[in-house]
Amino acid sequence: MKSYLRILGALVCLGIIVLLAIIFVPPQLTKPSEQLAADWKPAPGQGEYAMRMADCAACHTAEGGKPFAGGRAIESPMGTIWATNITPDKETGIGNWSLDEFRAALVDGIAPGGEHLYPAMPYENYRNLSETDIRAMYDYFMNEVPAVNNAVEETALSFPFNQRWGIRLWNWVALGSSGFKPETDAIAKDRQLARGAYLVQGPGHCASCHSPRNLIMAEGGTSSQDDGFLSSGVIGGWAAPDLRGANAPAQTWSAADLKAYLTTGRNAHTAVAGEMALAVKDSLQYMTDEDADAMVAYLHHIAKGERLAAPSIPDQSLSAPRQLDQATDATSLKLAKGVGLSEGELLYMDNCAACHLTNGKGAAEVFPAMSDNSLVVADEKAGLIETILYGAEMPSTAKRPEKLKMPGFAERLSDKDVAALASFLRQGWGNTAGAVTEADVKAVRK
Amino acid sequence: MTDLPGRVSRRGFLMGSAASAAFATLMNPSFSHAQVELPPLEEYKPVFFDADEWRFIMAACDRLIPAEGEGPGALETRVPVFIDLQMTGSFGDASDWYMAGPHQPDASPLFGWQSPLTPAQIYRKAIPLFQEWCQTTHGKAFEALDAETRDSALTALQKGEVGLAPELRDFFSILLQNTKEGYFADPMYGGNYQLKAWTFIGFPGARGAYTEWVTRHNQTYPLPAVSISGERA
Numbered sequence: 001m002k003s004y005l006r007i008l009g010a011l012v013c014l015g016i017i018v019l020l021a022i023i024f025v026p027p028q029l030t031k032p033s034e035q036l037a038a039d040w041k042p043a044p045g046q047g048e049y050a051m052r053m054a055d056c057a058a059c060h061t062a063e064g065g066k067p068f069a070g071g072r073a074i075e076s077p078m079g080t081i082w083a084t085n086i087t088p089d090k091e092t093g094i095g096n097w098s099l100d101e102f103r104a105a106l107v108d109g110i111a112p113g114g115e116h117l118y119p120a121m122p123y124e125n126y127r128n129l130s131e132t133d134i135r136a137m138y139d140y141f142m143n144e145v146p147a148v149n150n151a152v153e154e155t156a157l158s159f160p161f162n163q164r165w166g167i168r169l170w171n172w173v174a175l176g177s178s179g180f181k182p183e184t185d186a187i188a189k190d191r192q193l194a195r196g197a198y199l200v201q202g203p204g205h206c207a208s209c210h211s212p213r214n215l216i217m218a219e220g221g222t223s224s225q226d227d228g229f230l231s232s233g234v235i236g237g238w239a240a241p242d243l244r245g246a247n248a249p250a251q252t253w254s255a256a257d258l259k260a261y262l263t264t265g266r267n268a269h270t271a272v273a274g275e276m277a278l279a280v281k282d283s284l285q286y287m288t289d290e291d292a293d294a295m296v297a298y299l300h301h302i303a304k305g306e307r308l309a310a311p312s313i314p315d316q317s318l319s320a321p322r323q324l325d326q327a328t329d330a331t332s333l334k335l336a337k338g339v340g341l342s343e344g345e346l347l348y349m350d351n352c353a354a355c356h357l358t359n360g361k362g363a364a365e366v367f368p369a370m371s372d373n374s375l376v377v378a379d380e381k382a383g384l385i386e387t388i389l390y391g392a393e394m395p396s397t398a399k400r401p402e403k404l405k406m407p408g409f410a411e412r413l414s415d416k417d418v419a420a421l422a423s424f425l426r427q428g429w430g431n432t433a434g435a436v437t438e439a440d441v442k443a444v445r446k
Numbered sequence: 447m448t449d450l451p452g453r454v455s456r457r458g459f460l461m462g463s464a465a466s467a468a469f470a471t472l473m474n475p476s477f478s479h480a481q482v483e484l485p486p487l488e489e490y491k492p493v494f495f496d497a498d499e500w501r502f503i504m505a506a507c508d509r510l511i512p513a514e515g516e517g518p519g520a521l522e523t524r525v526p527v528f529i530d531l532q533m534t535g536s537f538g539d540a541s542d543w544y545m546a547g548p549h550q551p552d553a554s555p556l557f558g559w560q561s562p563l564t565p566a567q568i569y570r571k572a573i574p575l576f577q578e579w580c581q582t583t584h585g586k587a588f589e590a591l592d593a594e595t596r597d598s599a600l601t602a603l604q605k606g607e608v609g610l611a612p613e614l615r616d617f618f619s620i621l622l623q624n625t626k627e628g629y630f631a632d633p634m635y636g637g638n639y640q641l642k643a644w645t646f647i648g649f650p651g652a653r654g655a656y657t658e659w660v661t662r663h664n665q666t667y668p669l670p671a672v673s674i675s676g677e678r679a
Contacts, residue, residue: 321660336658338668350479350672354655412676417479 026114027168029104033179034131042132047140050133053291054126054203055283059083068141069093069148074120075236078161081120082153089147102138107178109171116167118155119174124219128180128202174218183223187301196298197223199291200230204283209233209240209275224302237382237444238274241374244304249374251303252310258296260365263287264400268313268364270373271404273392274383281395311372314361327359331428344424347417351409360429366404371429381422381436385444388418415441479678481640482633487524494533494566499573503529505589509596510625517646520625528628528637529621538566551612561613565620572610572617579608632674641679644671651679 051057060083062071070085088095094102097112104110109123117123160166180198182188187197200206201223210230212220221229224244232242243250250258253269260267265280272280287295300307314323324336335345335358349358356362360370370376375383391408394400413421418441426433492500503526513519520526536542549562561568576599580588583602584595591599602608604618628637630644632652638644644651651671659667671679 320657324658325661341669346669346678347479349655349669350653350676350678354653357655358658 027108027110027116027171029100029110030107030127030178032103032131032134036131036135040132040135042136042139046132047136047138047144049286049288050136050203051140052283052286053199054129054133054137054205055279056086056137057282058278059121060086066146066148066150068145069150070152071150076118076120076157079155079157081118081155081157083120085148085150085152086141087145087148087150088142089149092149092151093147094141095147099135099138102141103134106134109167116164116171118164118167119170119217122205122208124175124222125202125205125208127175127178128198130180130198130202133203170216170218173216176222183225187298192294192297193301195291196294196296196301199287199295200298204295206230206243207233209235210243230299230302234380235275237380238386239374239378239380239383240276241378243299244302246303246305247308249310249372250299251307252372254310255293255296255300257310258299259292262295263292264365264397265395266365266400266404269310270368270375271365271392271394273375273387273394277393277395280397285395285397285399311369313364313369314359316364320357323361324357324359327361329429331430332359342420342424343417344420344422345428347413347421348424348428351412351421355406365400370425371431376425377431377433379433381440382444384422384425385418385436385441388413388422389441389445410445415445479672479676481679482677484524484639487521487527490524490527490530492526492530494530494538495569498577499569500526500530501587501589502573502577505596506600506621507625507628509593509600510622511629512593518642520629522639523629523637523642524639525625525628525637528631528635529624531636532624532627533566533569538564540564549613551615559616561616563613568614568617568620572614575610575614576603576608576617633677634674641671641673641677645679 057067059072059074060068060070062069062083065071066087068085068087070083072083074081074083085093087093090096097105101112104112105117105121106123106126106129108127109117109119109121111117156162180202182194182197187193207219207222207230210233211222212228212231212233214220214228219228221227221231223229230243231245233240241250242248245251249269253261253267257267257269261270261272262280262284264285265272265277284292314326316323318326324332327333327336334341335349335353338349341349348356355367356370357367362369375387378384387406389408389410391406393403393405396403409418415438419436419438422436422441425431426436487504495503504521507520507525507529511520511523511525513522532538543559545562545564547562549560550557551560551562553560563571577587579602580586580591580599584591584599588596588599600618603610604622606615610617628635630649631637633639633641641651648667649671650656650667650669652674653669653672656667659665
């Protein structure tokens with residue numbers, strides 16, 4: 001008994017020492033992944049382009065705020081995390097930061113003085129950033145971004161999440177190695193695939209939304225070697241769909257359609273909404289043709305199995321009535337006939353068919369198809385319900401500037417209506433997703 | 447008939463419909479797509495017309511689109527409510543018309559609206575004058591006359607035989623036009639109660655998608671009429 005107590009005492013002492021070490025021993029910072037010449041200078045525009053690809057503005061520019069002056073609230077399960085001011089202002093921004101300090105924030109999630117950043121800052125992905133991109137961005141933020149004096153609200157999460165040293169433990173478990181390495185030889189040997197892999201895993205931080213989170217909220221998969229990588233995640237109640245399954249739209253679409261989706265926010269099958277619309281607007285539309293092709297080639301390369309063909313789209317050279325006449329599936333035929341419709345079908349005819357048509361295919365690059373649409377059939381129903389209640393708007397992009405808009409129906413449809421309508425969409429035209437309940441709608445209605 | 451200014455602008459219609467959203471919720475407080483049931487027309491409290499004027503409007507509408515014969519009448523479809531609500535809006539006070547003059551009320555009707563008065567002012571001034579004419583000519587207020595005499599009184603009014611001053615001469619035109627509008631406008635404006643007028647003429651309403659019907663001839667369109675707010679006939 002006595003010796004048992006002694007062992008216990010020793011363990012407690014050891015625990016305390018480890019804890020103190022976690023709290024007080026400064027963490028090791030990641031070294032540059034590549035040695036660049038001291039007088040290395042980015043080409044004109046290189047820093048801004050790297051920033052676009054990494055989409056720093058998505059979080060660090062507040063709605064209607066000055067670029068990069070911070071103040072955007074990022075809701076997390078633990079409370080609100082405020083994105084900081086990263087303009088070169090010396091008092092409230094990062095004007096005094098050295099390149100090493102800047103790199104540490106991006107790849108280790110550590111601010112000067114050793115303070116750990118919350119992983120709302122996606123250093124889990126930015127660990128893959130190349131040294132040239134980091135230096136180009138540092139140059140851009142220090143020399144091209146106007147300094148803005150803007151003190152951002154201090155993030156104050158409740159205990160225990162306000163104990164930032166705890167993040168160190170999380171980092172030990174969650175973080176992969178730093179520096180980007182193509183996951184297979186095949187990718188490493190192909191310049192285009194390697195570039196695509198880098199863009200997806202590094203700056204594009206696609207996995208931060210499109211990979212599931214595991215038990216400790218770390219990304220379930222950081223490269224295509226992991227099954228979970230880009231196999232669908234959840235953001236704000238919306239599905240960030242599977243990008244790799246053989247019948248996932250991202251795989252069934254042609255390369256041209258996937259490229260069009262990423263760079264213009266619309267393609268022959270669908271249009272972008274929600275958080276992904278912001279990624280297109282602020283980041284992906286700026287991709288060079290070469291980079292866009294690389295991203296598409298990589299995404300198609302990491303398909304799970306043989307990519308299936310996308311459902312056919314009506315022959316756009318036919319007149320609209322002829323396109324509708326082509327439909328042969330039960331839902332299209334029933335709607336077009338208009339007899340014996342259920343409440344959900346009638347609501348679709350009264351409210352939606354004018355744009356999305358009775359064949360549920362809409363029109364290429366204008367009205368998304370309802371069949372085989374990830375948003376419509378997602379397990380997470382909030383995206384669909386939110387779109388019906390509050391509408392959606394395509395981002396304006398250089399190649400396709402029209403902000404085509406879906407109106408919201410919150411004023412016109414009750415919770416019961418939306419449930420009946422959404423349930424119909426999820427089961428019409430060959431869709432096979434579960435029904436939506438009134439309670440589901442109630443939870444989303446603001 | 448006088449060609450009323452500002453009546454054909456789609457934009458004006460859309461803005462009008464936005465402005466009427468308040469009324470729409472008033473009329474259709476639930477989200478239900480079933481037909482709206484309102485208290486009887488007799489219980490309606492006019493917002494513009496006083497009791498005397500209201501009796502005239504009800505009686506006149508009843509003759510312009512009578513209950514007997516084919517289709518629902520103006521009272522069944524609550525056309526007087528439409529006219530009453532229009533009086534307090536931008537039509538009644540002509541707020542989106544050019545009204546700054548010079549006015550030439552006796553100019554040829556081909557010159558369009560020439561009265562310095564707004565439609566609401568014309569209703570207000572012309573109704574008592576016409577009632578006076580009915581008293582002198584037929585010995586009773588308009589609403590107390592039998593149907594046949596009412597028709598002949600309205601015909602006299604239409605033909606300009608009642609002796610209204612030139613600035614009031616459009617009274618019959620706007621009364622008739624507003625009655626037709628109330629009959630056929632979306633129910634959100636107060637008339638076309640339960641989409642009865644649309645159903646009568648087979649107009650399917652604000653569904654706005656009939657593409658598959660373009661190639662189908664001589665087939666009955668099966669879906670009920672639907673209003674802008676989503677009410678179904």
